[in-house]
Amino acid sequence: MFEFQISATSGAARTGSVSLPHGTVETPVFMPVGTQGTVRALSPGDLKAVGAGMVLANTYHLHLRPGEDVIAQLGGLHRFMAWDRPLLTDSGGFQVFSLEGFRSVTDDGVEFQSHVDGRRRVLTPERATEIQWTLGADVAMAFDHVVPGGADAATARDALERTLKWLERCARRHCELTDGRTLKDSLTVAAGRPDCPTPTDRQTLWPILQGGTHVALREEGLSRILAMDSWTGLAIGGLSVGESKAAMYQVLEALEPRLPAPIPRYLMGVGFPEDLVAAVERGVDLFDCVAPTRNGRNGTAFTPDGPVNIRNATFRTDGRPLDPSCDCETCTTYARGYLRHLFAAEELLGLRLLSLHNVRYLIRLAAEMREAIRRSALAAWAGDWRRRYTQPGIT
């Protein structure tokens, strides 16, 4: 359980599989985002139809509504959302620091204002861990302090230090929970991490590396995380939060040789096609992003020839599939002219059909990269892919 097997490499890129309580996931893998316990506009059946292997849900949102106690009473998150494949829950750190409204950070945790009812709430590393334990996802994430992409070194250092301290507390609490103590047992936190048993079949905890765009901070943070414990996976957070793409790629390139090969690397919040390709080339294994569903709801579809907006009048009588190379229900069933009509007429089916296609697009993109890695030919494949994707005016 929680094992990562690498089956092939191509440059820094790897393909392999992660074994989790609810199944094995082939990497590189894209995880659709089910923020509130549902991937917006899609059903679990849709997700299986497009080959989704693993889904992300948000601790922050589910804690506020309906509350983890409700989800526990309804059988846990898998059963609640009828998803029997692997699930990962974000810790809530990103949401607390990125959503609108009041927040106050102390070393203990974060006080913030709920976006649902405006009430003040507190999240600490221990609470975030307990909530995720109660939700029961295969992978829980440590509670982290995220800073904007342009944060200076002092701000990034402050957040990194806090995130590292919080990681110890998350790990301790997760260990206690794994060890069989109930939530009602003492929450007292001693210094250092207690001896922790091998993770059970229930859930593993992954640390999140912060440090902004400051490579030295990233490297230091990574060393300290790796010195803390032997993790089953590691996430790179705090990227794709406003910094340039060049800055993001630079951080990934600097980190890659220092990342331990035997554990999967998860780049949080990244999922535009060009970023997926660039990050896989730089050794990343897992991704999540709302881009395919959010863009789909806006009428933007990913295609091998770059993104297209289906609302465009040129599609009015276009009888071709959205993406002729795609095997999804949207592309094998409907003409572009019909999809355009659904958006013009503000019909719900349009939101669903473009979301479905975009998720399928990213899942196929990851599958194509796995195949290219197996052929030790990712660089050539990526060059071809980029030439076509970025060439304007094809569609």
Added chain:
Amino acid sequence: MFEFQISATSGAARTGSVSLPHGTVETPVFMPVGTQGTVRALSPGDLKAVGAGMVLANTYHLHLRPGEDVIAQLGGLHRFMAWDRPLLTDSGGFQVFSLEGFRSVTDDGVEFQSHVDGRRRVLTPERATEIQWTLGADVAMAFDHVVPGGADAATARDALERTLKWLERCARRHCELTDGRTLKDSLTVAAGRPDCPTPTDRQTLWPILQGGTHVALREEGLSRILAMDSWTGLAIGGLSVGESKAAMYQVLEALEPRLPAPIPRYLMGVGFPEDLVAAVERGVDLFDCVAPTRNGRNGTAFTPDGPVNIRNATFRTDGRPLDPSCDCETCTTYARGYLRHLFAAEELLGLRLLSLHNVRYLIRLAAEMREAIRRSALAAWAGDWRRRYTQPGIT
């Protein structure tokens, strides 16, 4: 083609099948409404999964957006909306008279204001027939003048006379089109109906009976429609438009003995469960209504114990299916607590799951009635059904 076979009766109720170009439909049947070429929130795959045999689309809406020319270029309405089973198009009469905005009726037709762009448009019996021919549904409806449920006898008489005159013109134009003349041929209308060939495999035209709640007008209108031609089906329009349920049932009861048994009877715009049962008992074969999808989007679900609103706080931790007796995806997959969460969190999946269930509910209701009719036991079945459906506070 366009044949109706009755296989069993129980009182005034009948069960049988209608043969149409795109398939055979068992009656009594409920048709989900795909106003703009999509049954809101549902895909053709969903509709097949819940056993929908026939779908209605609206000529008025599709004429205004995207336009029947666009749909023709994309292969006709069936291909456009990816529905390969029977389709019926309403003529646009109901929409012209019921939607907001300017309208002006003359004996020639109706000038009205488009709800899409505010421009003045004209619909005549000939144009409504041509548009429907271009859309290519299995069943086209005659262009009618609908009056509100409370209309007095003079108003209802005026609309009935106009509808009858318009029916002649619709029939003539439909006959010309069926006979192979193109839309560019002369639109000149002579008195009386020309000799018309047997309907081809493409499309049949059904008349709409008006007359408000005035039984004598209804009876006269029916006689005059039946004297005009031998129709393959007949619709009762202008009910469920504001009159009392008692008035609607009275009209149906008065008409039933006078309706020719060998053609199917379609009660337009009716689809609340209690009305479906009452109308089948009074000899009706086909129904359409937005109630299951509109109510579903509002969070109201039909159940054997009456309607329930899933937003109700009592469902917060309710682990039971929405309707334990239902076999739809919603009821076999999700707990009420999850469905309530989807509505509380304003997630699109909730709209879809409740719409899906409600359509399945009406399709199962029609199937149960077919079975009861075959057992010559509809009255007893309906009594049991009503006792349970109207008894409050079970769920």
